Amino acid sequence: MSTQSTSWVPPRAGRWPLFGAFTILFLIAGQVLGLTQSPADRDMGDLEKIIYVHVPAAWVMSVTFAIVMFYSLRYLWKRDERDDLAAAAAAEVGTLLNGLTLALGMIFGKPTWGVWWAWDARLTSTLVLFLIFIGYLSLREFVDDPERRAQWSAAVGILGAINVGIVYMSVRWWRTLHQMQSSPETVDATYVLALRVNAFAFLFLMIYFVRRRYESLCLVRAADHAAEAAALRGA
Amino acid sequence: MPPTANNWNFVIAAYVIAWVTLGGYWLFVHRAVRQARAQYDQAVSAAAKSEGTSK
Numbered sequence: 001m002s003t004q005s006t007s008w009v010p011p012r013a014g015r016w017p018l019f020g021a022f023t024i025l026f027l028i029a030g031q032v033l034g035l036t037q038s039p040a041d042r043d044m045g046d047l048e049k050i051i052y053v054h055v056p057a058a059w060v061m062s063v064t065f066a067i068v069m070f071y072s073l074r075y076l077w078k079r080d081e082r083d084d085l086a087a088a089a090a091a092e093v094g095t096l097l098n099g100l101t102l103a104l105g106m107i108f109g110k111p112t113w114g115v116w117w118a119w120d121a122r123l124t125s126t127l128v129l130f131l132i133f134i135g136y137l138s139l140r141e142f143v144d145d146p147e148r149r150a151q152w153s154a155a156v157g158i159l160g161a162i163n164v165g166i167v168y169m170s171v172r173w174w175r176t177l178h179q180m181q182s183s184p185e186t187v188d189a190t191y192v193l194a195l196r197v198n199a200f201a202f203l204f205l206m207i208y209f210v211r212r213r214y215e216s217l218c219l220v221r222a223a224d225h226a227a228e229a230a231a232l233r234g235a
Numbered sequence: 236m237p238p239t240a241n242n243w244n245f246v247i248a249a250y251v252i253a254w255v256t257l258g259g260y261w262l263f264v265h266r267a268v269r270q271a272r273a274q275y276d277q278a279v280s281a282a283a284k285s286e287g288t289s290k
Contacts, residue, residue: 222275
């Protein structure tokens with residue numbers, strides 16, 4: 001017997017478009033600040049400007065996968081399909097940020113390390129994370145039964161999110177080409193402000209993307225429920 | 236090439252990729268919401284019609 005809830009109303013857009021517009025302005029301000037106000041680094045030169053997109057993308061990617069874990073666990077506990085849809089929305093956005101982190105890291109790596117890619121623990125674990133979530137999104141496309149899809153997705157989502165911890169600790173556990181984790185204590189004050197503003201801008205953008213994607217997934221499921229109910233009445 | 240050399244082409248490439256990716260996803264999300272809303276409205280009005288005829 002299905003435990004999926006069919007009586008809920010999909011969320012409305014509300015003031016989210018306004019939040020989206022604010023986010024874009026905040027992101028533009030952060031990027032301009034990073035590009036124009038931070039001086040060239042002694043060792044990296046102007047390449048340091050890449051940190052204002054690469055580092056926020058990586059940080060916010062981790063937060064997004066933590067959201068996947070939260071909603072996946074909540075789905076397995078409460079069996080409310082809205083939790084499954086929230087996890088799916090976060091997984092899609094997290095995968096996007098994961099891909100972006102990898103691409104920007106490669107662009108950063110070429111002039112600093114001399115290679116586009118190295119099978120270093122941080123890079124490899126980030127690639128594994130990306131592949132797990134590509135698997136998660138593929139799974140959702142190929143499984144038709146909503147309940148089974150939600151259960152399997154939750155399991156993969158939790159496993160994938162656990163891998164975020166491995167990605168984070170990889171620079172401590174193994175000898176890597178990638179530098180250790182940065183914090184405001186290890187980054188020069190000149191760069192901290194732009195890094196913070198961009199980190200929050202990426203965080204707001206992620207929240208906006210996840211919320212709007214969740215809204216669209218809920219609408220599609222609610223449309224399916226309405227069509228099923230109409231078909232049952234007609235039968 | 237030492238990292239301190241003029242590497243603006245790498246910086247520009249990074250920002251272009253970031254903005255194209257995020258901008259492209261922004262457009263995708265808005266289109267998805269619009270299409271989902273239309274699909275939902277259509278399904279609800281069809282369900283309301285079928286409820287009316289079944290009474």
